[in-house]
Amino acid sequence: MTEATRPAAPEQINDGRAVTRRAGRERRQGAGLDLILPYLLLAPSVLTVFGVLVYPLWNGLQASTKFYRYGRAVSDIGLDNYRRLWSDPEFLDSLWVTLRFVTLSVAIETVLGFALALFCAREFAGIRLLRTVLIVPMVITPVVVAIVFRLIYANDAGMLTALSESMGGGRVEILSDPIKAFIGLIALDVWEWTPLIFLILLAGLQSLPQEPFEAAQVDGAGPWRTFVDLTLPMMRPVLAVAIVLRTIDAFGTFDQVFVLTQGGPGTATKLISLYGYEVAFKFQQTGYAAALFVTVGLLILALALAAVRLLRRAEAT
């Protein structure tokens, strides 16, 4: 009888069963942990998202169906807050101001950003420094940018007034004129956020395949033809992403306008975010403000979906 076939002694059998039981228990525990561990690891993130996103959103939706007085919900009014929005001249006015602001600023930023990206996509001495300098405005805190622009625009002691007076001119009135104040706000936004579009488009340009451009060069295509027939079509998806991202962001512009104009003169620069802030915190109409922000959120979502659909259609054709 070999060592392998010889029957084991009773104590060895007991030891063997104990080892098997232990191994089985460890396997079961291991399997249990394997099953539960991913959820445990995900739990903090899920709970955080629930706490800071899902719950407030749900709470906001609930609040939007209530009538508030003196900071307290006093009655359920269904969708009345949503209906009231469309007959509220202040809401409609601020929505119109916002749409004009977003359209103009994003359009200018896109054109400028694309031009800068095309220029900086080439390699030449000092280009890295130039690219770095161009993105500096984007990293400055918006409130600081707004304060600096206020110091530039201020009628009494602003830089533009000082410059004008040093050249024999009078005071420069930007923030006291509705059109000039609106243009001044757009100028601020363009200065600060063109770099974002520039950065996205530069990355897109640098990732384009070179073969089509080389072929076009061989075929004798000029720079304009190359841009229209190659660069622009190939950059369309990147452009769409940049425009959608910037549009969503521009809809939420608050800090610059809060510091620069407070929505004035009159309501010339009162963006929807500022009006919503006033309704919620200054006038304590919590339910109405919630309905306002839900509506604006849905409008932005619709715009983003429309942009994505347009992009897909363009890609398909």
Added chain:
Amino acid sequence: MSSTDSRRDGVNRRNLLKGGAGAALLAGLGSATPAKAAGKKVVIGGFVDGALVPFKDKIIPLAQAQGFDIQFLQDEYGVTLEKFFNDAQSGAGQYDLYLLDDPWVPQFGAAEVLEDLGAGGIDGADKDWVKPMVDMGYWPPQTGPRVKGFETATPKLICVPFIGDIQTFTYRNDVFTGGAPKTWDEVIEKGKAGVAAGKIKYPVVFPGLSGNPIVTSWHPLLLSFGGDFFDDKWNIIFNSEVGKASADYLVTTLKQNAPPGVVEFGSDQQGAGLLGGDCGATIQYTGNALVSDDPSQSKEVGKLDFSVVPKKEKAIAQIGIFIAGIPKTAPNKANAIEFLKWFVTPEIQAKLSAAGAIPVKRGAFTVPPAGNRLIPVTLAQFDSGAMPRPRTPDWAKIEELVGIQLNKALQAGTGGGAALDVAAGQIKDYLTQAGYYK
């Protein structure tokens, strides 16, 4: 995978979980650590304003010597109301004492988030209070119209006057050489003469920024022309004939005699216009006036005098005092009440006056020497005529709507009366949906 690997993995998972549990336990123990004893700590919240400087510089050290551990937190005016109201409503307990602008009292009163200070032992009936000031601490108001839901409620003292403040008239004594002008016509006429003589560039200056600033400029005009905001049933009367005349006067005559760009002026630019020597006169609160004799802030030391506001029909100014309330969620409530009682004693009020701030007790106005020559003028203005803004929790919205329309008219330089009609329509709609007329 070998058994060794398996064991190592298992141990790691357990360690991870044990680590997490340990961290949670430590965090729990941390939070269970008893808080430091509060002592006589009082956290006071206020907004940035020159009128609070004497309190900050001279009275807080006295309070500290008295055993109070004062923490004074200040914010910009534009965000303070929201911050305090949210603190009171959410029960965050960040402050023990709010220093409010007086038109905010109704909003806090209606929300029932402030302590009854009368029950805390502060006597609102003390004859030494300046009556128009202490009246503003009651909710609902003791006199005048009341909002729905508070028609029959017993007024409670929920705030006490903290620093007196009222609009007075500041003028250049080298331009208005015969003393303070009594009427608006005199202000413009003599101001123009001052411009012609090269002493000043503009006869007047005022804040014209949309919202609170322009309404603050217009309200004394409205009162001086004999108008008012509401009748005793909340019917809008500010767009009456005299009301419209006052608004037209602001957006035409006063604008034409003010610096260009007055549409975007807040109180800072107003102060700069006067202290910098460009402008001849203004109606202002004490914040800027208090620094008129300070050579580090004024180019016109010795040339600025104060008086009761000019009149058309009456010489009435807007009250705008700092008023103190204790939130129900204050962590150091007893200390805050004790501090307030100490602050309004005749002795401390006299010291406040000597420090240059406007006191809130009559006795302190006459204690020599007043720290600032503006102090007796403010008492004269209170006695001449002083009106608070309407006592409604919806004042912020009303002020916003009137302010936007007046600012648009000021920008256009015409149509003040029409602007009031537009604002009146908007306010009527707003108050109707808020239940004012049911």
